[in-house]
Amino acid sequence: MSQCLQFAISDSWNAGWQSFKNHWGSSLIFLILSWILLAGSAYLLSLIHPSLGVLAVLLLVPLFLPAYNSVHLQYKSGKQISLKSFFSHYTLSFFFNYWAGAILITFIYSLGFLLLIIPGIYLSFRLSLFLPALLDHPEEGFLGAMKKSWNMTKGSVCHLFGFWLASLLLYILTAFTIIGLFITPFVLSFAVADIYYTNRQGQQQGSPKVGSTNAPPGYA
Numbered sequence: 001m002s003q004c005l006q007f008a009i010s011d012s013w014n015a016g017w018q019s020f021k022n023h024w025g026s027s028l029i030f031l032i033l034s035w036i037l038l039a040g041s042a043y044l045l046s047l048i049h050p051s052l053g054v055l056a057v058l059l060l061v062p063l064f065l066p067a068y069n070s071v072h073l074q075y076k077s078g079k080q081i082s083l084k085s086f087f088s089h090y091t092l093s094f095f096f097n098y099w100a101g102a103i104l105i106t107f108i109y110s111l112g113f114l115l116l117i118i119p120g121i122y123l124s125f126r127l128s129l130f131l132p133a134l135l136d137h138p139e140e141g142f143l144g145a146m147k148k149s150w151n152m153t154k155g156s157v158c159h160l161f162g163f164w165l166a167s168l169l170l171y172i173l174t175a176f177t178i179i180g181l182f183i184t185p186f187v188l189s190f191a192v193a194d195i196y197y198t199n200r201q202g203q204q205q206g207s208p209k210v211g212s213t214n215a216p217p218g219y220a
Contacts, residue, residue, distance in 0.1 A: 005156035007195050009163050015198075016191030019072050020183065023081045027068070027186050030086040034064040062098055063090065068189035070135045076197045094138055101130055101142030125160040126153045132196035152199055163195070 020027060038060050046053030067086040074088070075081050105127050113120030127149050134145035153160060167188055174180030 005153060005159060005195065005199050007159070007163075007198060009166050012163065012191040012194050013166075013187065015194040016072075016187040016189070019075055019190040019194070020186045022075065023071070024186075026081060026083045026086065027071075028182065029083055030064075030067060031182070034060075034067075038064070062102060063095065065189070066094075066098065066131055066135060068186055069132045069193040072190040072193035073132060073136055073197055076194070089135055089138075091138075094134070097134060097138065097142040097145070098131075101134065101145060104142065105130060105146070121161075122157060125157045125164070126150050128160060128164075128192070129153060129196045132193045135193075136196070136200065152196070163191075167191075 038057065041056040041060060042053040045056045066089055070089045071081055071085050074085055079085070108123055108127070109120055111120075112123040127146060129149035129152055130142075130145050133148040133152075134140075134142060137144060137148070140148070171180065171184060171188075174184050
């Protein structure tokens with residue numbers, strides 16, 4: 001049976017901050033490499049046709065964003081994190097399932113917002129854990145990840161609203177600072193993955209207790 005998400009907004013952000021502090025160097029190096037790859041690909045493709053530069057952004061940015069969710073899930077599971085860890089999810093299967101899920105979720109969001117704004121917001125919260133769920137169980141595909149997010153967020157929309165509202169306020173306050181550019185996005189990605197990780201035990205029959213022997217120090 002689905003249970004409401006159990007997390008405190010401050011604890012989730014603290015977990016995200018701790019995760020960033022523990023591998024800030026590799027996080028920033030990956031960010032720089034991502035920018036170089038993105039800019040280089042966009043430039044080369046734009047030489048063929050200007051519109052292809054936009055295509056590079058659409059195709060590559062979604063692959064960079066999941067990296068931080070993926071790294072946090074690995075870290076929470078007790079794995080050593082290196083720069084290579086940020087690329088561990090790069091497979092054709094993940095690429096397909098990510099895009100299939102993103103397109104379907106975008107359609108669902110759009111339908112919800114067309115009906116009324118509130119249904120669109122509601123749906124966005126219910127599917128907000130799609131990405132960490134897909135990274136955690138890629139073998140279940142995008143439909144499995146969507147279903148897992150839907151089950152996990154049942155009864156937790158108001159709680160998630162508080163989390164994302166606090167996140168938005170933090171983004172606004174740090175938007176034009178070094179913190180907003182180099183720290184806030186990482187911390188938020190790690191925090192979202194932490195919400196998923198600390199609640200996944202209740203969704204999986206026979207899984208080990210979260211935060212027991214596999215969690216690194218400071219995460220018990």
